Amino acid sequence: MAAEKEVKPHEGHKPLVMDESKQEEPKKMVKPPRSFWRRNWTTLDKRVAYIILFVHLLCIFAPFQFNWSAFRVTVALIVITGLFGMTISYHRNLAHKSFQLPKWLEYSFAYCGVHCLQGDPLDWVSTHRCHHQFVDSEKDPHSPINGFWISHMMWLFDSYTLTNKVCPKYSSDLKKIERNMFVIFTKHGKPDNVGDLEKQRFYRFIHKTYMLHHLALAIILYSIGGVPFFIWGMCVRIVAVFHSTFMVNSVCHIWGKQPWRTGDLSRNNWLVGLTSFGEGWHNNHHAFSYSARLGLEWWQLDAGWYVIKFLQVIGLATNVKLPSPTHMQSLAMDHKPKDKLF
Template sequence: MQTVQKPKAMGKSPRSFKRRKYTKLDKIIFFSLFIVHIACIFAPFHFTWPAFCVAFALYFITGLCISVSYHRNLAHKSFKLPKSMEYFLAYCAAHALQGDPIDWVSTHRCHHQFVDTEKDPHSPIEGFWFSHITWLFDSYNLTKKVCPNYFTDFQKVDRSIFIWFSKHGRPDNVRDLEKQTFYRFIHKTYFLHHILLAILLYQVGGLPFLIWGTCVRIVVLMHVTFMVNSVCHIWGKRRWNTKDLSRNNWLVGLLAFGEGWHNNHHAFEYSARFGLQWWQIDFGWYTIRVLQAIGVAKNVKLPSTIHKQRLFIDY
């Protein structure tokens, strides 16, 4: 019988807010997220069915593209796309307000490299709320984790008003994206695209479209995505013998387009399919299958039977 490696325990005390070194970037990010959360208070007073439908459609498009593009295609190279399709999906994902492709992929690759250790950018070993959201306001330590080779004087980084990413240094684990003009452009003009979309929504449907299509949609999708970092490393079932805290959580899997099958993902990082059982709903995988069927997605990677047998937990 296989020896099961126990996942790391959540024994580290979270850093106190008072003992953190807050930077100007932390304050900008906090203020931006505070505004979109506060705006949601007014959503019930500006509810219309067209606004709700716009919010739902944008939630589905941007959330699905975070999973398919940022995560499976760019971060893990689980499949290949023509550049035009790759850039289109990445541009849609960028409107989720979760970071530009370079920043998002860099942070996620670091998460997998140092999962549930002190070098993990967002592990619950430092507390639930840290893994869920407050890691975003800890750019000083986040930079040391993800960009150690570039961590010199973080206060001397020039920034455009349209740049919004969560690190002060230049990461060295996304050179494949940094070589491409498109991703450098999105990196440098990131926030501008959100402003343009917000203006478009306001012009089309007024305040209801702006509040629901921007604020409500961003806040809901943001917390659903962040549940993968927090909930899926605390609550759920483990099918595979990984060395981390990852769990499969069906509710997050349903809401986050398959991302909630997180133990599956950590066991087989390279796999384009997260919901490995027929009953594990995975909209990201269904999308990739459609792209594969029409000849757009190539070199789609899946876990082998041997790999599954080696990691399967046999109680």
């Protein structure tokens, strides 16, 4: 069994996870800029908005298409795509390198995350790393300092602003991007903080064929269970995982507790922790962004960590990173020595 790796304070702020530029004073919320609604929406912005609106509207028919088989499929897919895909793969494995997996398992988990409709790995990871680098500042891709709904989901519909925040020094062919109907959640530029993923053919392939994978799953579900499987297995499931994920960006930067001195608005919110497989312990995460474990106390339920721990026990997860007692003590609000948690 591979040993867990305690990370020293200076090791928790490597450029890869981009966690070093914290502000000492928390920011205050301001009203969202009026220009958001008056701006010119690009073809890409409209395409993303139409897809998200379409998926939400189809959920209206869910009560009329309910059956227990469709419900069970939906729950199973929420676990597969939300827990294994979004929480374990996209966030802890790819964005923060909190642990390592064999490539066949890394790619399998990442493919589960593809079906959350939150962007391909290259796009999602680049945005998230930028969030940690500029958390709750004007350069943060999604912060409530510009309003709750901006941080929750409206940031997705402003590709130019997102590009200027995440990859302002890089540009690409705008017309080429907008012609490719299979590339959705993307920016009008080439991010420079995901070079580790861009080197891998698998992630480049997913980026170029992103929407085709959703279409394939929709066809499979419809062929097996008809309209109920499509409505529940695709639409209801996507909406549920979508909002549970983005509540971390919005709710967990407004409501909750701050046991750690992170210098930002991040909060621990137990309700979001329950709905997002442990991601709601967000102040913990911003304090120790490299940690594979987000629920640092025994009572902080963290389904993502339980899976990672199991994978470590059977030898599949290696180089599992955890905060050291020294690092925890240095960031604790009460400045009191803390017992070793691991």
